Amino acid sequence: MNPKDTSQHTPKEIDSKLALRLVTGRLVPLKTTLEISARYSVVNVYIAAVFPTQKASAALNLAGKLVPNDGGLNLQHLSRFAKYAELPETIRTSISSTQPPESPFLEHNAKYFIVGSTVAIAEQDLIEALSSVLDRVLVYTAPVPLLAPTSQEQATLWTSKYWRTTFNKNHSFGPHPHLLSKGEEEIREDVAKWMNLAAEVARESNKTGSGEELGVVVIGRWNGIARPIAVAGDGRWLDWPREGYGNVTAHAALRAIGMVAEGLRRKEESEQTQGTIEEGIFQDQPYGVIEKELYRPSEGSDGYLCHNLEIYCTHEPCVMCSMAIVHSRFGKVVFGQRMPKTGGLCADGDLGHGLFWRKELNWTLHAWHWEFDAVGPGADFDGNA
Structure with a gap:
């Protein structure tokens, strides 16, 4: 099949096809690498009993001198004190196994507090120091969550398993919840439309032999009105630069970004070449009917390249495309569709890169997985008619 044969569709047919393939689903925010690591990271700390309880303040002040700043840890998500009755069952069992039944350390209102990391001071040195302010000393070693919880459910689980844990919804493990919710509200009404368009251009790309069945749509939103700027299917099988070879870098996302960049270049240089596009390394020129029909090179971002633009992809972008x-x-x-073995955006896939939100990179953005429920008559979301 000729890879540049675009006779498969006409613009009017495109609209009717999209109407038949409306996807229903929900937007699921991606977890960041910190949110994923928070599930498993624990650190051992000293937990000391306070006897008598009236000396809690003196014991806490001494601990602050012995282990400044909790030994370099941030344990603000953990309550400093807890009563014996509030301790997890595993800790209570361990303590009770070393104490006689009448021990004051086993009373419901007996106080315990987190001293600090076990690597900051030797246990015997801690016991000797606490003996100067407490009548009786009991020190216990236990694991606690190193990072703050990312949900109230997680905080409740950790309270029952480790230590009293509090959830702060404003804790910065990723996008601020308010901003993320606002962004989701902004795109929710038309996300199915753009995902359908991405799926349609993916089908066209595959049927014309241009590439794999992958598609991308770049959207600009002005005054609440969203419009496509560039639409691209996969182009890695196009015969470039030599007959019979193709270009492994011509992924749909890179092609779409190249189209936006071309439009921005024209805009900045005020070039009058609306009908001609130079061929770039990523095949960043529209080939198919859908790509040509919806390409608007003059409507790119007003800022740095794709700043404030939205990109909709049939599949999770690979590491190369995610970085782009x-x-x-x-x-x-x-x-x-999630791509656990090749995708670069998810933090909970096999690769675990979570590239959409890594503070060591030069940019962070809001990211969602579109979990679709069903499609209308004609085809499924992956384009299998």
Whole structure:
């Protein structure tokens, strides 16, 4: 099949096809690498009993001198004190196994507190120091969550398993919850439309032999009105630069970014070449009917490349494309099918890169997985008719 044969569709047919393939689903915010690591990271700390309880303040002050700043840890998500009755069952069992039944340390209102990391001071040195302010000393070693919880459910689980834990919804493990919710509200009404368009251009790309069945749509939103700027299917099988070879870098996301960049270049240089596009390394020129029909090179971002633009992908972008999306400074990214072995956005896949929100990179953006429920008659979301 001729890879540049675009007779498969006409613009009017495109609209009717999209109407038949409306996807229903929900937007699921991606977890950041910190949110994922928070599930498993624990650190051993000293937990000391306070006897008598009236000396709690003196014991806490001494601990602050012995282990400044909790030994370099941030344990603000953990309550400093807890009563014996509030301790997890595992800790109570361990303490009770070393104490006689009448021990004051086993009373419901007996106080315990977190002293600090076990690597900051030797246990015997701690016991000797606490003996100067407490009548009786009991020190216990236990694991506690190193990072703050990312949900109230997680805080409740950790309270029952480790130590009294509090959840702060404003804790910065990723996008601020308010901003993320606002961004989701902004795109929710038309996300299915753009995901359908991405799926349609993916089908066209595959049917014309241009590449794999992958598609991307870049959206600009002005005054609440969203419009496509660039639409791209996969182009890695196009015969470039030599007959019979193709270009392994011509992924749909890179092609779409290249189209936006071309439009921005024209805009900045005020070139009057609306009908001609130079061929770039990423095949960043529209080939198919859908790509040509919806390409608007003059409507790119007003800022740095793709700043504030949205990108919708049929599949989770690979590591290469994910980095390109980050460096191009998109505002939002939505993808349909997770790619755990090759994707670069998810933090909970086999690779675990979570590239959409890594503080060591030059940009962060809001990212969602579109979990679709069903599709209308004609095809499924992956384009299998």
